[in-house]
Amino acid sequence: MGWLTDSGRADACAFAARVARLDPGAVVRLRPAGEHAVALWSRLPWGVLVTRGIAAEVARDRTVSARDLLASVDGDLPASRDSDWRWSLPPAAATVVERIPAADVKRVGAAAAETLRTAAAEGVGGRPVGSRMLRDALLDHEPIVVTTDAGRRIPVTQRLVQAVIRMGFVADAAGGFVDVRISGSWTALACAYGSAWHRGGGSLLIG
Numbered sequence: 001m002g003w004l005t006d007s008g009r010a011d012a013c014a015f016a017a018r019v020a021r022l023d024p025g026a027v028v029r030l031r032p033a034g035e036h037a038v039a040l041w042s043r044l045p046w047g048v049l050v051t052r053g054i055a056a057e058v059a060r061d062r063t064v065s066a067r068d069l070l071a072s073v074d075g076d077l078p079a080s081r082d083s084d085w086r087w088s089l090p091p092a093a094a095t096v097v098e099r100i101p102a103a104d105v106k107r108v109g110a111a112a113a114e115t116l117r118t119a120a121a122e123g124v125g126g127r128p129v130g131s132r133m134l135r136d137a138l139l140d141h142e143p144i145v146v147t148t149d150a151g152r153r154i155p156v157t158q159r160l161v162q163a164v165i166r167m168g169f170v171a172d173a174a175g176g177f178v179d180v181r182i183s184g185s186w187t188a189l190a191c192a193y194g195s196a197w198h199r200g201g202g203s204l205l206i207g
Contacts, residue, residue: 008055052194090186102176163196
């Protein structure tokens with residue numbers, strides 16, 4: 001049967017395929033997460049970590065190529081590339097700050113995509129703007145802001161919104177919700193099929 005169950009195989013394929021589409025050179029970290037469970041982690045090109053739990057078994061924490069993982073779901077694990085993982089992970093414990101309708105997350109994501117298309121075609125204020133400048137400005141935009149019980153302001157940037165949308169984490173079913181979670185300096189959007197994490201005011205790099 002290999003290291004994956006049937007359901008785990010489909011979930012691993014979905015995760016690895018989307019990661020590789022966004023970054024052909026991406027790596028995926030596989031972390032044991034309990035009995036018959038593995039957490040997949042990867043970093044998207046705009047500095048967000050994404051994770052999804054799957055039904056599988058691995059003997060140890062290891063990192064592999066996303067493309068190699070996609071090609072090996074019916075066989076043995078691909079060769080390790082542990083030295084290619086250079087990012088810290090958020091702490092395991094997290095607090096749910098607020099629950100947002102999934103439809104609202106999809107709406108703000110679609111609005112950003114439309115803004116990018118319009119600005120690329122027409123410029124901003126009648127002036128042309130570079131595509132990278134446009135992208136960075138949109139990714140740093142804070143379309144959602146929530147507040148903790150202690151009054152701490154938690155901004156949710158388009159980086160997180162685009163991550164969960166592009167990874168297919170947001171459920172299509174009506175009435176679905178997305179949780180805003182925090183853990184130290186990290187903020188996450190936790191969806192039906194996975195989560196995206198971003199570390200505000202600091203680097204993702206280990207060390």
